């Protein structure tokens with residue numbers, strides 16, 4: 001891989017499709033900065049819930065977002081969002097956030113609030129000496145980085161995903177979130193045209209990481 005080239009890998013997919021574990025492993029292997037945009041939507045949801053903002057009240061959403069100052073903190077190779085200096089903790093994975101995040105994430109002004117911030121992570125990665133960026137979410141290959149070097153869409157059948165979450169000991173409304181995320185008007189969850197669709201239902205994490213690593217190496221070699 002040419003060390004002078006900076007690579008962007010976009011990994012999208014439904015809830016519990018294996019995006020985070022795969023992205024983290026790829027970031028370690030290739031020295032790419034890892035960004036989990038789901039944690040951004042979760043953190044903003046947490047803050048708006050704390051401020052008693054009703055997702056249906058657009059003025060309240062606007063006021064709630066205006067009160068949030070965005071920042072970034074880096075821990076190893078993962079970049080996290082900060083909101084008014086607060087670094088998201090485990091509370092962004094709580095049941096109340098699971099139950100509300102998709103409703104907040106469907107609000108166009110909230111998505112617009114995070115758009116440039118997500119793109120600005122390229123600069124953070126470059127400034128910190130990373131050789132690339134691996135960003136996971138729902139609309140990375142479709143909206144945030146449609147020109148990414150590699151755009152992946154991870155799929156896993158619903159049963160396998162429920163099993164993965166149960167193994168983590170997390171009660172999660174993954175089907176409900178997927179339904180809301182796929183049916184929203186702005187940046188719906190879908191495999192973008194030209195992206196690589198990877199069914200991980202019967203693959204181990206190691207096998208997925210191997211396959212994705214091969215794709216990155218092939219693309220980098222061709223550049």
Ligand code: CDP
Nearest residue numbers: 015016037038041101102105137138139177
């Ligand atoms: O739990 P899981 O890792 O599968 O989901 P997540 O990546 O933490 O994302 C939580 C929620 O944030 C999703 O269900 C979406 O509603 C929203 N999201 C989004 O709308 N766009 C993104 N790029 C990432 C997440």
